[in-house]
Amino acid sequence: MKIYLDNAATTRLDPRILAKMKPYLTDQYGNPSSIHLLGQAAFSALRQAKEMVAKVLNGQPDNVIFTSGATEANNFIIRGVAEANRHKGNKIIVSAIEHPCVLESAKALARDGFQVEFLPVNSQGLIEAASLRKVIDRETILVSVMAVNNEIGTIQDISALAKIAHEFGAYFHTDAVQAIPYLKLDVKKLGVDFLTLSAHKFYGPKGVGLAYINRQVKIKPLIIGGGQEDGFRSGTYNLPGIMGLALALELAYRERTAYLKKITGLRDYFWKEVKKNIPEVKLNGSLTKRVPANLNLMFSYIEGEAILMDLSARGIYVSTGSACSATDLRASYVLKAIGLDKNFLNSNIRFSLGRFNTKIEIDYTVKCLVQTVKRLRSFSPIKMK
Amino acid sequence: MALNYTKKTLNHFLKPQNIGEIKNPDGFAQIGNMVCGDQLDFFLKVEKGKIKDVKFLSFGCASNIATASVLTEKVKGLTIDQAKKYNWQKIVDDLGGLPHQKIHCSVMAVQGLKKALADYEKKQGQKGAAPVKALKNLKKNSSPKSSQVTKSTKLTKSHKTIKKNK
Numbered sequence: 001m002k003i004y005l006d007n008a009a010t011t012r013l014d015p016r017i018l019a020k021m022k023p024y025l026t027d028q029y030g031n032p033s034s035i036h037l038l039g040q041a042a043f044s045a046l047r048q049a050k051e052m053v054a055k056v057l058n059g060q061p062d063n064v065i066f067t068s069g070a071t072e073a074n075n076f077i078i079r080g081v082a083e084a085n086r087h088k089g090n091k092i093i094v095s096a097i098e099h100p101c102v103l104e105s106a107k108a109l110a111r112d113g114f115q116v117e118f119l120p121v122n123s124q125g126l127i128e129a130a131s132l133r134k135v136i137d138r139e140t141i142l143v144s145v146m147a148v149n150n151e152i153g154t155i156q157d158i159s160a161l162a163k164i165a166h167e168f169g170a171y172f173h174t175d176a177v178q179a180i181p182y183l184k185l186d187v188k189k190l191g192v193d194f195l196t197l198s199a200h201k202f203y204g205p206k207g208v209g210l211a212y213i214n215r216q217v218k219i220k221p222l223i224i225g226g227g228q229e230d231g232f233r234s235g236t237y238n239l240p241g242i243m244g245l246a247l248a249l250e251l252a253y254r255e256r257t258a259y260l261k262k263i264t265g266l267r268d269y270f271w272k273e274v275k276k277n278i279p280e281v282k283l284n285g286s287l288t289k290r291v292p293a294n295l296n297l298m299f300s301y302i303e304g305e306a307i308l309m310d311l312s313a314r315g316i317y318v319s320t321g322s323a324c325s326a327t328d329l330r331a332s333y334v335l336k337a338i339g340l341d342k343n344f345l346n347s348n349i350r351f352s353l354g355r356f357n358t359k360i361e362i363d364y365t366v367k368c369l370v371q372t373v374k375r376l377r378s379f380s381p382i383k384m385k
Numbered sequence: 386m387a388l389n390y391t392k393k394t395l396n397h398f399l400k401p402q403n404i405g406e407i408k409n410p411d412g413f414a415q416i417g418n419m420v421c422g423d424q425l426d427f428f429l430k431v432e433k434g435k436i437k438d439v440k441f442l443s444f445g446c447a448s449n450i451a452t453a454s455v456l457t458e459k460v461k462g463l464t465i466d467q468a469k470k471y472n473w474q475k476i477v478d479d480l481g482g483l484p485h486q487k488i489h490c491s492v493m494a495v496q497g498l499k500k501a502l503a504d505y506e507k508k509q510g511q512k513g514a515a516p517v518k519a520l521k522n523l524k525k526n527s528s529p530k531s532s533q534v535t536k537s538t539k540l541t542k543s544h545k546t547i548k549k550n551k
Contacts (some may be wrong), residue, residue: 190491263477303422305446306398309390313399331422346422381426383441 007354010225014203049246059372070198073211084218103310125154125285148178152285204248208241394441397451413506416497
């Protein structure tokens with residue numbers, strides 16, 4: 001049995017989406033920038049994709065800028081807005097638990113002379129409005145806070161934070177990559193100027209994402225060339241990917257109610273069974289302000305990567321922290337930020353559930369997990385109290 | 386880059402050799418700690434100048450367990466002097482290679498074993514043998530050891546550079 005519980009790293013492309021993408025790889029291969037009929041057909045498909053996205057986000061189709069993924073979109077927004085609005089001030093504020101693509105973009109700005117502030121989180125993994133108020137001022141250009149954290153799944157109060165940013169005349173960006181379909185991403189209600197998405201996090205294809213932008217705000221493009229996307233992002237439109245993204249997004253919200261019910265049920269069952277069968281396990285981050293797909297658990301006295309590899313040998317795929325941090329050996333900065341006991345920073349596993357998981361899989365996972373934890377604890381030099 | 390462990394490393398991780406404790410060991414050492422993410426405890430039983438038995442406990446990743454497993458397997462039956470000469474490169478070779486980021490595990494395993502051997506020699510000294518000589522030997526052995534650590538750090542660094550250049 002192969003059980004995939006790493007849906008926060010990436011999801012399997014939904015076969016229904018693949019089927020709808022195929023024509024754009026075969027017959028409708030035109031370039032949306034071409035003037036002939038094949039190109040024009042591609043262009044109208046592109047428009048349709050933007051309209052579908054705009055409908056889900058309650059925004060404008062023209063504000064949807066397709067990119068190669070969330071990393072590009074976040075780089076574009078953070079650096080592009082900062083660099084184009086230097087006349088406004090010099091400060092950029094990001095949360096301490098952002099994805100590395102936001103943190104590294106902010107650090108690059110710091111090297112270029114911007115003042116960068118990192119917002120702390122509380123032990124629940126939440127950013128408090130007071131901590132933003134403490135550092136924000138009239139010199140602030142942009143505030144960026146992720147809607148849902150990739151490691152611990154905690155949900156931030158985006159509309160409250162965006163409101164504070166706007167009080168000070170700053171723009172607001174949210175990386176909403178992990179939020180689909182858990183949150184209703186209404187850009188007007190949230191009050192965000194910028195938003196980022198990535199298709200492969202919601203059963204769409206890899207290699208495509210988007211930056212939702214506020215056209216009233218100046219932004220410097222990251223990729224220049226042929227002037228596609230009104231010059232905001234050059235490069236030939238990845239139409240099969242773009243169609244995949246739009247269709248996957250639409251599908252995710254169409255099936256949202258049933259999906260949330262299923263995932264929440266599986267998660268609650270999983271957590272209940274783990275607590276029942278394994279001693280000394282703790283949940284990292286808030287349980288209530290958290291997407292139901294995520295369970296980040298601490299298994300005291302044993303090391304996370306060993307748990308991961310042991311489960312992997314049993315056909316169960318999970319991660320320690322995030323997939324991108326798996327190959328460097330540093331402990332999770334997210335878990336550090338929520339103030340986890342430093343003795344247990346290396347004892348954590350992220351389980352992220354998804355559309356294709358079943359109760360049978362959860363039962364099997366619990367059974368294996370019990371054996372894995374038992375085995376590793378049996379030879380740990382750190383003795384259970 | 387992914388962490389590609391060899392089949393042999395995975396086998397040692399899944400079925401580690403010499404895992405456990407020895408009661409009243411002739412030599413004992415603890416190396417690393419939980420905060421750093423890996424810790425090994427080594428236990429030695431020595432008879433007639435040879436390692437009669439060696440066991441270990443691990444709080445660590447797959448390669449932490451695998452490197453200690455292969456090391457204990459190889460040094461069992463060796464004389465103290467032979468065991469001291471066992472270096473991290475041999476572990477890496479025995480396992481058919483280790484990912485660059487994990488070379489430090491093999492270095493740590495060797496350091497742990499040497500620490501346990503030193504503990505044994507110290508205890509022997511207290512019983513009336515030649516303690517000063519034993520400790521000196523340890524110090525002598527620790528200088529190439531530290532150069533090995535540097536080497537592994539370099540490996541990691543060069544790996545990072547490669548990654549960046551991509």
